[in-house]
Amino acid sequence: MANLLRSGDTLLTAWSSLPSADLVDHLATTGFDAVTLDMQHGGHDERSVWDGLSAIINRQKCAVVRIPVGRNDMTSRALDMGADAIIAPMINSEEDARAFADAAKYPPLGSRSWGATRAQSLRGLEGGNKFLASANNETLALAMIETREAVTALDDILAVDGIDGVFVGPSDLSIGWTNGDRVDPTLDDMMKAIAMIASKTRDAGKLAGIFSMNPSDAPRFTQMGFQLIALGFETSLISAGAQRFIKAAKDGDQIDLDGGY
Template identity: 55%
Template sequence: MSLAARLRTGESVFSAWSLIPDSQTVELVAGLDFGAVTLDMQHGGHHEDSVLRGVGAVRLKGKHPVVRIPVGRFDMASRALDMGAETVIAPMVNSVEDARAFAAAMKYPPVGLRSWGPSFAMPRAGASDAQSWLANENANTVAFAMIETRQALAALDDILAVDGIDGVLVGPSDFSIAWSNGATMDPALEDMMPAIASIAQKARAAGKHAAIYVVDPLLVGRFHAMGYRFFALGSEGAYMTDGAPAMLAATRGSIKG
């Protein structure tokens, strides 16, 4: 089942977040108990070659490959899909014009302008029928427009109305900076929580998906109650930081005397 299909059922999907552009590291992360792995090209070290190789590593583990492209690199959205990604996250979508450009890169005609060339994507998905791929790929790919600024919030209704935008993903760190007019960076800022809730409500009302990056896992339940169903969590550094102390504590605790 594709990630798009899982989200349409209302299932909660948890994505790992990969910053390190190394396919072996990506494969290790994909082996963890996440449903998806996001390769970050915006703030992470991922680039075109590491995405090409990393998507294969994610699929090898039976997980859903997701790519966050750099700001404004809508051409990379098409390339990520052709490399086998199922979902693309576009940061800083601040206007309906941004949303239309992103959707055009993500979807085949008549919805968008995506060029044909799934030379890697089809075999990696186990597909061989080109006509079937063309007929179903628009529904099987997810275009997440990131909502991170006051401009994006003001344009949210218009962004959600764009055909080819499948959902929105909130970046709470940048959103907190925008919300506080540059005074603070706090992804758990209480003052912005009503706005965060309204984004999910509007997305769901428009028949679109609501997603969010989560710094504190204890907030997931609160965001789930708001209507969010795709949750991106942590990164390799956080997984090592959380796992190593538990291993060392168990090691030291096993020594008698």
Template identity: 40%
Template sequence: MTAPVPSLPDLLRSQGGCLLGWSCLADVALAGLMARAGFDVVLLDQQHGTYDVATCTAGLTELALWGKPGLVRIAVGDFAMASKMLDGGAAGIVAPMINTVEDARALAAATKFPPVGQRSWGPDRSMWFTGLTDPQDYLTQANARTMTIAMCETREAIANLPEILRVPGIDGILVGPGDLSIALSNGAAFDPNGSAVTEALREIVRVTLAAGKIPCAFAAGPARAREMLAMGFKLASIGYDGLLVAEAFTRALAEARGGDPVG
């Protein structure tokens, strides 16, 4: 049996500056390559990726073999899937479009056991992954060990962020700068690296840290990831698997054809 997967909240609180592998292509081998490459955490994306129950379960198993925590991003409002993925071994759930306190309460209800939420019992795989094979031990520690992460990506979410962060069971937020840029421009522009988004990111980090919660972010590349970690985000992506693979192919082809690699 492999060693237990590290506690994700403990990892982010103690280490910070963690890098997130973002996997949209539902391929267990790709998720495993991200873990092997050294990403601290890997996210399997059901919202805009091709992951489903079976591929997520297989991917989480692959990540556990490398000793890496796995997050699952569910589709909008799919709170039943959140519970299923926690049972399947996810270290945490990322939920998009959590815009109100009511949204946050529904998310927490699906991801936390009583008295915080209403998560139903059935965590066989999660017990194996965490090493908490005694049911009472798992029940006692699960709420603190599994992360419930609300995405903050709209004007409404920003306005309600202090109240969302006060909802019992919400452990942190994840910012999607692309949607945030569209929201801040009232649908006029996609500019995730623009000054308006950067200003909003700084305020989101400030509010989240002041509430004692964990700020996370999607970043499209290494430079932006460094900027976000410097702002105070505890976890940031470096693009996603499809983009990174395509860029690697482009660089290799450029070199093979005698040109300068695309950097």
């Protein structure tokens, strides 16, 4: 995943909130480049992350975990379970970023404890020292920028060794942007700030990601410089698919089914 993003590729990730390994496995069979398991607002816990990462990696897709707020212990655990990248919410300061990076990286960048046997096994990797030599570069620590405080501290966050990039949460950012008046991830007067986040991140030689509630916004975010783009929740995908099927049933429209009955 790290190599793909650093080579300039744009990756689309499905966003999994339901703790079902079967559903995660199905998401990984679709055209998404990655699947993100959400422990912050979604229902995923350590057991479902364990099972979900197996499903994603076995489908040869990129595996991402968003940890709960402040759960840096889960950063290293999810990496040991096989995650390619960790998204940490509410990183609002250099101090927050340093604590996150410390848990995500082995020395000399951090103090991550050794125990990645499962991550190596899932990918068929051998040799602990070979894995150790590449792990800091090949696993990503992405700090969420979703408050005014985080935007103000962006330069300091990006300067932290071990922070590989940022991931923008536009819904939370809009709440702070409007002083708690509304939640609107597409807020027009916030888009200049979002573009600035991407620009500064790229200028720092790091990676930028964002959550796109509406798929139609993805090209605009790509143009800004975001390379990891999350497209809604799996529940939204299911609802959109159901609506399409119901409309086809009522209108007599033909739908091309891939793997249907």
